[in-house]
Amino acid sequence: MNKFDIAVIPGDGIGLEVVPAAKQVLEAAAELHGGLSFQWTEFPWNCEYYLKHGQMMPEDGIATLRNFDHIFLGAVGMPKLVPDHISLWGLLIKIRREMQQSINVRPAKLLRGLQSPLRDPKHFDLIVVRENSEGEYSEIGGRIHSGPDQMAIQNAVFTRKATERAMRYAFELAKSRRNHVTSATKSNGISHSMPFWDEVFNEVKGDYAEAETASIHIDALAAFFVMKPHQFDVIVASNLFGDILTDLGGAIMGSIGIAPAANLNVERKFPSMFEPVHGSAPDIAGKGLANPIGQIWTGKMMLDFMGYTELGNLILEAIEDTLSAGIKTADLGGKATTSEMTEYIIARLREK
Numbered sequence: 001m002n003k004f005d006i007a008v009i010p011g012d013g014i015g016l017e018v019v020p021a022a023k024q025v026l027e028a029a030a031e032l033h034g035g036l037s038f039q040w041t042e043f044p045w046n047c048e049y050y051l052k053h054g055q056m057m058p059e060d061g062i063a064t065l066r067n068f069d070h071i072f073l074g075a076v077g078m079p080k081l082v083p084d085h086i087s088l089w090g091l092l093i094k095i096r097r098e099m100q101q102s103i104n105v106r107p108a109k110l111l112r113g114l115q116s117p118l119r120d121p122k123h124f125d126l127i128v129v130r131e132n133s134e135g136e137y138s139e140i141g142g143r144i145h146s147g148p149d150q151m152a153i154q155n156a157v158f159t160r161k162a163t164e165r166a167m168r169y170a171f172e173l174a175k176s177r178r179n180h181v182t183s184a185t186k187s188n189g190i191s192h193s194m195p196f197w198d199e200v201f202n203e204v205k206g207d208y209a210e211a212e213t214a215s216i217h218i219d220a221l222a223a224f225f226v227m228k229p230h231q232f233d234v235i236v237a238s239n240l241f242g243d244i245l246t247d248l249g250g251a252i253m254g255s256i257g258i259a260p261a262a263n264l265n266v267e268r269k270f271p272s273m274f275e276p277v278h279g280s281a282p283d284i285a286g287k288g289l290a291n292p293i294g295q296i297w298t299g300k301m302m303l304d305f306m307g308y309t310e311l312g313n314l315i316l317e318a319i320e321d322t323l324s325a326g327i328k329t330a331d332l333g334g335k336a337t338t339s340e341m342t343e344y345i346i347a348r349l350r351e352k
Contacts, residue, residue, distance in 0.1 A: 008023070008041065009043050018295035021338055022298065033311055045057040045091055056086070102131070103169050105301070108250065109126070114253065116253060131237070132239060171234075182233070184235055184241045184242070187217075260301050325344070
């Protein structure tokens with residue numbers, strides 16, 4: 001039997017509700033397979049931990065996490081208690097950077113049983129590959145002066161290594177899909193980093209002659225996500241562009257609460273981290289209203305990365321069966337609680 005040691009960080013807000021729900025589904029999936037099991041180790045690292053200890057995780061937190069196969073994260077953030085730049089950079093982004101999770105993967109598709117807010121979505125099924133280690137989210141910059149002369153500088157950093165790595169991952173992923181890769185750019189307005197991005201993309205696509213490609217400016221691409229998302233297969237984007245596009249991807253699916261994500265250490269030297277796109281949603285936390293699909297679908301992505309793609313697909317089928325039966329949480333226009341939706345998904349999974 002293959003046993004996986006998973007570090008669990010429920011985090012803040014609804015993370016404390018959706019993570020246990022997803023664990024139940026993954027345990028049910030493991031029972032179905034028979035040759036798979038999980039060892040879960042939970043860590044209470046969140047904003048409450050910060051208020052008690054002055055840091056989002058202990059000094060040896062990263063060293064501790066390196067002992068696990070993967071990390072399963074819920075949500076981070078309680079902005080009324082801890083500023084977002086502290087909670088994110090102290091936990092989420094710290095893990096991404098120090099575990100060298102250089103690729104972020106976020107799918108968006110029209111799920112069976114779910115109505116998109118788009119008038120004619122035409123069964124879109126796309127994946128955004130986001131460069132996850134640098135770009136616009138670099139730490140380089142600073143502030144100077146005060147008062148009316150105060151100034152802030154934020155430097156974007158694009159290296160050939162990281163840019164090419166994200167693009168090659170996108171092309172390799174596209175091989176198992178419709179073999180079309182779109183590059184998100186803005187070289188008509190950003191005069192250094194985006195022309196560089198375009199140059200690398202044009203070089204890399206030369207090694208994938210069988211793939212169809214397109215290069216689209218980010219403003220137009222955002223519009224096309226609304227107007228014709230079905231035309232896209234794999235999109236490769238910088239850190240900021242990928243972040244924005246994938247929130248939009250959740251919206252056109254019907255709710256950001258169903259959008260999953262994977263932060264991958266593609267070399268498999270360190271653990272990868274799996275987290276839903278949604279935030280901690282403190283306004284509904286503790287009320288049983290949270291949609292568990294984003295976290296459960298994230299668990300499906302973790303199974304995919306482990307090599308259990310067929311099992312992961314069964315989970316996604318169970319999610320769609322549940323939605324098709326009209327079992328939906330409030331964000332999807334239904335009345336089901338977090339636990340009711342989870343139980344229904346598990347029941348459908350066990351019928352597979």
